[in-house]
Amino acid sequence: MSRNAESTAFRSALEVIRAVEPRVADAIGAELTDQRESLKLIASENYASPATLLAMGNWFSDKYAEGTVGRRFYAGCQNVDTVEALAAEHARELFGAAHAYVQPHSGIDANLVAFWAVLADRVESPALKKAQVRQVNDLTEADWFALRRELGNQRMLGMSLDAGGHLTHGFRPNISGKMFDQRSYGTDPATGLIDYDQVAEAAREFKPLILVGGYSAYPRKVNFRILREIADSVGATFMVDMAHFAGLVAGKVFTGDFDPVPHAHIVTTTTHKSLRGPRGGMVLCQPELADQVDRGCPMVLGGPLPHVMAAKAVALAEARRPDFADYAQRIVDNAQALAEGLLSRGAKLVTGGTDNHLVLIDVSGYGLTGRQAEQALLDSGIVTNRNSVPQDPNGAWYTSGIRIGTPALTTRGLGTAEMDQTAELMHTVLTQTTAGANADGTPSKAKYTLDPALADKIARQATDLLAPFPLYPTVDLT
Numbered sequence: 001m002s003r004n005a006e007s008t009a010f011r012s013a014l015e016v017i018r019a020v021e022p023r024v025a026d027a028i029g030a031e032l033t034d035q036r037e038s039l040k041l042i043a044s045e046n047y048a049s050p051a052t053l054l055a056m057g058n059w060f061s062d063k064y065a066e067g068t069v070g071r072r073f074y075a076g077c078q079n080v081d082t083v084e085a086l087a088a089e090h091a092r093e094l095f096g097a098a099h100a101y102v103q104p105h106s107g108i109d110a111n112l113v114a115f116w117a118v119l120a121d122r123v124e125s126p127a128l129k130k131a132q133v134r135q136v137n138d139l140t141e142a143d144w145f146a147l148r149r150e151l152g153n154q155r156m157l158g159m160s161l162d163a164g165g166h167l168t169h170g171f172r173p174n175i176s177g178k179m180f181d182q183r184s185y186g187t188d189p190a191t192g193l194i195d196y197d198q199v200a201e202a203a204r205e206f207k208p209l210i211l212v213g214g215y216s217a218y219p220r221k222v223n224f225r226i227l228r229e230i231a232d233s234v235g236a237t238f239m240v241d242m243a244h245f246a247g248l249v250a251g252k253v254f255t256g257d258f259d260p261v262p263h264a265h266i267v268t269t270t271t272h273k274s275l276r277g278p279r280g281g282m283v284l285c286q287p288e289l290a291d292q293v294d295r296g297c298p299m300v301l302g303g304p305l306p307h308v309m310a311a312k313a314v315a316l317a318e319a320r321r322p323d324f325a326d327y328a329q330r331i332v333d334n335a336q337a338l339a340e341g342l343l344s345r346g347a348k349l350v351t352g353g354t355d356n357h358l359v360l361i362d363v364s365g366y367g368l369t370g371r372q373a374e375q376a377l378l379d380s381g382i383v384t385n386r387n388s389v390p391q392d393p394n395g396a397w398y399t400s401g402i403r404i405g406t407p408a409l410t411t412r413g414l415g416t417a418e419m420d421q422t423a424e425l426m427h428t429v430l431t432q433t434t435a436g437a438n439a440d441g442t443p444s445k446a447k448y449t450l451d452p453a454l455a456d457k458i459a460r461q462a463t464d465l466l467a468p469f470p471l472y473p474t475v476d477l478t
């Protein structure tokens, strides 16, 4: 597609929207400007391609398509079938998966689909068999009551939140924590690394139905072969949530023991983080779970979003191209260069570095909370997010960490030299920020002081750093 065609497509779309509600058109335009101008280090964000974005803005949005390809509860789904089948085929080929379900609307939804597929397979199906009935509607009231209790009485073992696990892995504020009796495994306090012996011991003691691997803030590779062995040793189903690092699996940076797909019974992911697709989720699984996974809608999902499945098909096709592997490798090279740049300037990093797309800075080394550091960096044009560190004394709200990641800046084309300059800008901000005090003189976890002139200067330097790497260079809205 030529430069002209992409600009024309977006410009025309905005014109059409502006005729109805100009404020929406303005906000869409302003979002592009903001994204172009910010040094985005949010580890979970990226920039989807123009083709992926355009695949979402059309009449597929109007179609109801409950069911699965070729087996819908609505008539007229032949075109939805085409894009859903394509997305699933690309996903299977890309990840070497036996089965792919591309309907989940988000990562949380993908996890819910996976949890209920496992519960249906391991708890509900045996109960139906025992009662000699085909479906839940045929159970007696007493058997149904007993099954509901049994479904709500299962155990999950996942990575603790402050070690980098995700809320949807059985934590109380999320529905998964209300569904499962959850225990978590942490990391070795000395190294910050997963201690597989400790995971094995926790599994032996707790005997979970599901062992969950995967994270949103762990900067290292995970050995999924070992986790599968642990799951097998206690009869657990092994599930991996690769939402954050799916792009590194797709790009073959994580292979062998570090690729979850051949080792896990079921794998969930988002499609919008390192995978660089539309906002959404996906489930990959072994053949024996496929039927249960395909019941995701209407079990826990509303009707599928055909326009997003079309965009998933486009993004997954892009991820199957050879240049995606190069992109994935550059994500990791950049994260390592950023980590090196920070370390060499004296920063304290959880695990001392990274071998994936993210870096976790322990900002207590700068005398700051995560909240103070996040805000001071934002004042200086650097967009990050605060995050707990292992055994965090400041809890999940203020935190002691800053999580940064390189998928987005790598998409723009920034390389290792720019990562070192980014480290310099961050280090300057963090060393020049001082923690503030409350009115009564006690240390504040939120207040801080940073010379506004310095913040402005850093923000200008961040803009200069981005200037040679325009975002969406083929899209000109003027």
Ligand code: PLP
Pocket: 044, 105, 106, 107, 108, 109, 166, 168, 214, 215, 216, 241, 242, 243, 244, 270, 280, 281
């Ligand atoms: N799983 C992991 C590991 C994540 O990091 C996230 C998002 O941050 C999710 C699931 C949830 O994804 P979504 O926001 O698309 O529901």
